[in-house]
Amino acid sequence: MDNNTRKMLGLTDENITFPENWLKDTKIKGVTAQLISGSLTYNPTHCEKCGRKNQGEIVKNGTKTTRTQMALFRNTLTYLELKRSRFLCRNCGQTFMAQTPIVARHDHLAKELKYQILLELAQVSSRKSIAQRYFVSDITVLRIQEELAKTYHKSYQTIPQVLCVDEFKSMKSCEGAMSFICVDGTNNRLFEVLEDRRLDKLVQYFMRFPRKARLGVRYLVMDMNASYQQLIKIIFPNAQIVTDRFHIVQQITRSLNQLRIKKMNAFNTSNPEDKKKYRRLKRYWKLILKDSDSLDNRQLAYHSMFKRHLYAQDIIDELLSYDSQLKLAYEAVQLLHYYRKKKDTDG
Structure with missing residues (x-):
């Protein structure tokens, strides 16, 4: 899988590798689906259980296969099946599994899928219709709504010092082809989801914040999108661009x-x-x-x-x-x- 395909599918974690035949059509719970297969492994920096720095005490200890529901691709149910490395810490004797930023720990829904559902919740749509459209349960949509309510409090007074920004494919009902997501880089909490990533829309949104708050942004973590660099000059003049790996x-x-x-x-x-x-x-x-x-x-x-x-x-x-x-x-x-x-x- 080349880098452009990775980005299109939201599979930008460089620790994931894919075989030559990584995609197959299948049926999952009676529904036609696309299944993407891959492997996830890396060299852990420390033990997730005892916190000890890895100086050779952490070794691979088999694998575990997980299945994550991804964002819809061509309106088709899509899953990522990952063979994840399991690690053993010889210091504490406990094991832990390789993690990826694509999906939260112990979750079976990809973050990008949740972002799309969040955008739907902002529209005039019932939970039931959203659930049917994204092949999830009504309870799952409600849970995502409640998670948002806990972590997201609308305020135009403060902006995090570290902003992680990215884009993802919009719903058909959105004005722009790509939507914009912004996360607080200090605690990984959602800061904002906007349905249009175009520069004029971003400027219009961020100009609602007072100048003092905008000057307080120190880092903008992003890809190499030139329009976001323009965002720095116009909105966050004190911020430095950090390009993700x-x-x-x-x-x-x-x-x-x-x-x-x-x-x-x-x-x-x-x-x-x-x-x-x-x-x-x-x-x-x-x-x-x-x-x-x-x-x-x-x-x-x-x-x-x-x-x-x-x-x-x-x-x-x-x-x-x-x-x-x-x-x-x-x-x-x-x-x-x-x-x-x-x-x-x-x-």
Whole structure:
């Protein structure tokens, strides 16, 4: 699954990996549904039970498969089935499971699905009709409404110092194609959901707050959307932009792919040897963009373009031998992947 598909489906957690055939049509409780399969694992920084920092005492201890109901995609019921790593802390002897920001702990509804239901609640719609539209129970809609009432108190006097902003696909009844969500970065509580993410609508909303409150915003955590950068200049002049890691990875991956295309198109395809290199770079583009840790180097397979059996890493090495600049860029991207996973910003 490429980064654009991840973003479209709301699956931006970089700790989740997907197999080649990650989507299948099925029936769940008699309803036609799309089932997305993936795996979730990472290196925990500490034990969730005793709080001890991980210095080698936390090890993997099997897996557990969970199923999360996602936001509707093409008006179809969609589930994410994750094989999650279970970890054992040798210090306290307790186990805990890998978590993802896509869904809250112990919840079976994705956060984005809840956001869509919240938008529906703001419209003139009955709970029953919302429940039917999103394949949930009336009680579930009521529970989401009550959760909102506990955490969300409308006030135009204060704004959190850290604002995490993002966008998600709107309902058909909304004016804009994409909606806007804003979360307090200090406590992960919902701050606002707006049905239109366009800049003029955001400016109109945030200008309701006093200037003193807007000047108090220190950080805006966001993707690389240029319109949000304009929001900084107009509304939050004292804030600094913090780009979340997923969008950094997305940007460097896109840049590497653009370089691959540039080098590929530089070959003279009327020359047989150059044409061979051109076709290989075009055919195996996904391998170049992959994190090297996710390459399958256990399977030796025959590749007709090379006319021999090769491991995935052998193909990468061959492709990178065609251009020194492409090789240097690939190694730089892999180094960034390494430090991202290790969370070592000093690297």
